[in-house]
Amino acid sequence: MVFKISAFLESFLSAIKYAHVTIELTAISFVISLFLGLIIATIRHFKVKVLSQIFAAFITIYMGLPMMVAIVLYNLIFMTCYPDIALKLHINIPISEINPIFIGYFALIMGYTCILSESIRGAYRGVANVQFEAGYSIGMTKLQTLRRIILPQMVPILLPGMQNSLIGLLKASNLVSAISIIEIMNGALLPSVRYYSYLEGYVAAALVYWIIGATIEILAHYLEGRVGNYNKKSEYKTGRTEESIDRIKRSEEKLWQA
Amino acid sequence: MGSYFDFERFLFVFPKVISCIGVNLQIVAVSMFFGTILAVFVALARLKPIPVLREIISVYISFMRGTPLLVQMMIAYYGIPLLLSDVFLNVFGINLNRLDSVIFVEIAIVLNEGAFLGEIFRGAISAIPAVQKEAAYSIGMTGAQSFFRIVLPQSFKLIIPAYGIDLVGVFQNTSLVFTLGIVDLLGKAKTLGAATGHTLEGYISATIIYIALSLILKGFFLTVERKVYSYGV
Amino acid sequence: MIELKGVKKSFGKHEVLKDVSIKVEEGEVVVILGASGSGKTTFLRCINFLEKADEGTMQFGDKTIDFKTAKKNEILHVRRHSAFVFQNYGLFANKTALQNVMEGLTQVQKKSKAEAEKIAKETLDWVGLSDRYDYYPSQLSGGQQQRVGIARAIALKPEVILFDEPTSALDPELVGEVLDLIKKVAQMGITMLVVTHEMSFAQDVADKVIFMDAGVVVEEGKPDEIFVNPKEERTRQFLSRIISLEPMYNI
Numbered sequence: 015m016v017f018k019i020s021a022f023l024e025s026f027l028s029a030i031k032y033a034h035v036t037i038e039l040t041a042i043s044f045v046i047s048l049f050l051g052l053i054i055a056t057i058r059h060f061k062v063k064v065l066s067q068i069f070a071a072f073i074t075i076y077m078g079l080p081m082m083v084a085i086v087l088y089n090l091i092f093m094t095c096y097p098d099i100a101l102k103l104h105i106n107i108p109i110s111e112i113n114p115i116f117i118g119y120f121a122l123i124m125g126y127t128c129i130l131s132e133s134i135r136g137a138y139r140g141v142a143n144v145q146f147e148a149g150y151s152i153g154m155t156k157l158q159t160l161r162r163i164i165l166p167q168m169v170p171i172l173l174p175g176m177q178n179s180l181i182g183l184l185k186a187s188n189l190v191s192a193i194s195i196i197e198i199m200n201g202a203l204l205p206s207v208r209y210y211s212y213l214e215g216y217v218a219a220a221l222v223y224w225i226i227g228a229t230i231e232i233l234a235h236y237l238e239g240r241v242g243n244y245n246k247k248s249e250y251k252t253g254r255t256e257e258s259i260d261r262i263k264r265s266e267e268k269l270w271q272a
Numbered sequence: 273m274g275s276y277f278d279f280e281r282f283l284f285v286f287p288k289v290i291s292c293i294g295v296n297l298q299i300v301a302v303s304m305f306f307g308t309i310l311a312v313f314v315a316l317a318r319l320k321p322i323p324v325l326r327e328i329i330s331v332y333i334s335f336m337r338g339t340p341l342l343v344q345m346m347i348a349y350y351g352i353p354l355l356l357s358d359v360f361l362n363v364f365g366i367n368l369n370r371l372d373s374v375i376f377v378e379i380a381i382v383l384n385e386g387a388f389l390g391e392i393f394r395g396a397i398s399a400i401p402a403v404q405k406e407a408a409y410s411i412g413m414t415g416a417q418s419f420f421r422i423v424l425p426q427s428f429k430l431i432i433p434a435y436g437i438d439l440v441g442v443f444q445n446t447s448l449v450f451t452l453g454i455v456d457l458l459g460k461a462k463t464l465g466a467a468t469g470h471t472l473e474g475y476i477s478a479t480i481i482y483i484a485l486s487l488i489l490k491g492f493f494l495t496v497e498r499k500v501y502s503y504g505v
Numbered sequence: 506m507i508e509l510k511g512v513k514k515s516f517g518k519h520e521v522l523k524d525v526s527i528k529v530e531e532g533e534v535v536v537i538l539g540a541s542g543s544g545k546t547t548f549l550r551c552i553n554f555l556e557k558a559d560e561g562t563m564q565f566g567d568k569t570i571d572f573k574t575a576k577k578n579e580i581l582h583v584r585r586h587s588a589f590v591f592q593n594y595g596l597f598a599n600k601t602a603l604q605n606v607m608e609g610l611t612q613v614q615k616k617s618k619a620e621a622e623k624i625a626k627e628t629l630d631w632v633g634l635s636d637r638y639d640y641y642p643s644q645l646s647g648g649q650q651q652r653v654g655i656a657r658a659i660a661l662k663p664e665v666i667l668f669d670e671p672t673s674a675l676d677p678e679l680v681g682e683v684l685d686l687i688k689k690v691a692q693m694g695i696t697m698l699v700v701t702h703e704m705s706f707a708q709d710v711a712d713k714v715i716f717m718d719a720g721v722v723v724e725e726g727k728p729d730e731i732f733v734n735p736k737e738e739r740t741r742q743f744l745s746r747i748i749s750l751e752p753m754y755n756i
Contacts, residue, residue, distance in 0.1 A: 082448055083475070412613040
């Protein structure tokens with residue numbers, strides 16, 4: 015057995031061909047999770063009665079569920095329930111023709127809504143309380159203060175963590191391969207099945223992931239340089255410590271970066 | 273879900289699934305042990321300005337952080353025998369192709385953890401204010417004394433929370449190993465499903481076990497954290 | 506006792522020290538004054554090798570050390586015969602007040618634990634912290650932390666103590682207790698090199714005052730000469746600025 019370059023190249027091209035599936039999964043899930051996460055974090059930050067407790071309990075429990083288990087579980091539930099539901103609703107599409115990708119979306123969004131809501135909650139705490147008070151003091155409403163004063167200040171706090179979450183989501187999207195969705199990895203393996211060149215296929219998949227991940231890192235780096243200029247000075251003073259602690263905190267997201 | 277989920281079946285399946293938890297826990301223990309050792313070296317190598325080594329380590333970390341663990345496991349599973357099988361067969365008389373796939377999974381997680389924990393360690397060590405090292409130097413300590421007596425003990429405190437979260441993450445990541453045919457929690461649930469035609473109860477069992485143990489582990493580390501943070505700093 | 510000659514130090518393109526030379530006699534208290542950015546702190550840190558000077562030599566006791574080629578054991582020799590008091594106290598955050606003072610005694614001077622503890626307790630008593638042995642730095646006020654810092658320094662019986670702006674991180678009401686303690690140390694006859702902004706302290710305690718600006722020694726002499734009859738224009742400007750500002754501290 016040797017590493018066959020031709021098989022590797024074929025796998026690489028095939029992975030590239032299916033990269034859009036991974037990118038769409040990642041990007042769409044990220045945007046939706048970010049939106050839902052912001053809502054949940056806001057509810058929890060302002061301690062809205064009942065709702066904030068429900069979310070707190072749900073997130074604590076749900077964070078204990080590995081993404082892989084969630085995906086195979088949701089897939090199984092769908093497979094077992096679909097025939098009956100279809101019958102009741104008079105849907106005539108056979109189950110084999112339904113693309114299970116929506117299960118992937120559902121699992122990824124559920125997981126990352128929890129994660130991102132936690133990051134956003136952290137960012138809320140990172141903005142000094144006096145900023146709210148200052149907003150109110152000039153007669154702004156809560157919503158105005160939030161939109162014009164607080165959220166813009168949260169962006170630079172959030173950016174480094176968001177970059178990690180996005181790469182984490184990119185990698186987590188790989189797990190939908192377990193329910194036979196053809197994304198980068200399964201795409202790279204299509205030629206492998208013919209030639210029994212699995213190693214070549216997996217290395218090709220790794221390379222494509224690595225390229226996308228590096229692109230995200232470069233873009234994020236560029237973005238970080240552009241926002242948050244207003245607190246540059248304080249960063250200069252304590253930058254090293256804060257950055258390191260930040261890095262430690264970011265490892266929290268490892269939970270889901272399967 | 274009444275007709276799909278049968279509680280009696282669940283009671284029958286649950287003990288069978290949980291009996292496989294040893295496989296997951298063993299992977300966690302082995303991976304964390306060797307991963308931690310590797311990570312210390314990775315962190316030290318990143319902190320010391322050694323030209324070529326530094327570049328190599330940063331490429332290694334970038335790869336480990338930038339590619340999915342499942343892909344890394346598969347590369348270890350197919351790649352290590354390809355690279356080393358001749359050597360092992362001729363020198364040690366071990367046929368790598370016959371080795372338990374758990375070993376390849378563990379190698380992949382150890383390498384992965386070396387990168388992730390390495391960055392955590394490096395972050396914690398460099399978060400200790402420079403004045404701590406200077407104060408140690410000023411009373412005449414050597415570099416090793418100042419690192420092991422002053423800087424490292426202080427960085428442990430910063431490491432504990434992240435380390436706990438990382439360990440829970442490794443436990444959750446063991447849910448990937450069934451794809452290599454290893455009979456762990458999820459693997460058992462799957463084989464039981466294939467044998468009986470009812471998979472849901474097994475998967476629900478695995479779900480409950482994962483959530484419960486994750487919460488217990490998190491609680492444990494939170495207690496340790498509180499204990500450690502109850503004094504000073 | 507200590508003589509430094511031709512000390513130069515740059516951070517990148519910025520030349521912080523341009524050929525600084527000073528001499529400190531045994532038992533002398535030397536105060537270095539200067540605006541922030543004048544290089545005085547960097548100079549003090551170079552003496553203890555906390556910064557590596559680019560050029561220059563240091564005569565320390567009977568040893569002569571070239572900064573460019575300073576070896577590990579030479580650096581350790583200087584550090585083991587001197588002590589440093591930090592602006593931000595620099596107490597070991599993972600150790601109690603008592604352990605902070607003991608650390609150097611047991612680890613560097615290899616004294617027995619019992620002996621180290623005895624010395625450490627005596628020293629802490631002497632700085633007025635007999636009731637704070639088992640407190641962690643985070644549980645102490647700034648003034649108390651700095652007193653532990655000074656106790657840690659004198660417990661090692663150094664030949665010289667280097668003070669780097671020991672009161673500038675303190676709240677105004679805590680400055681007095683620390684300055685009084687430093688005066689007490691000065692009266693013991695230990696050689697001291699003090700970087701500070703406290704003019705009246707310099708006037709009271711110093712045997713010699715050195716005024717630095719833009720990386721060079723502008724003027725040095727007895728406190729009376731410097732404060733009453735400064736020869737250099739730059740010294741005069743600095744002093745008039747400080748003195749006109751001084752009342753503001755009393756607000």
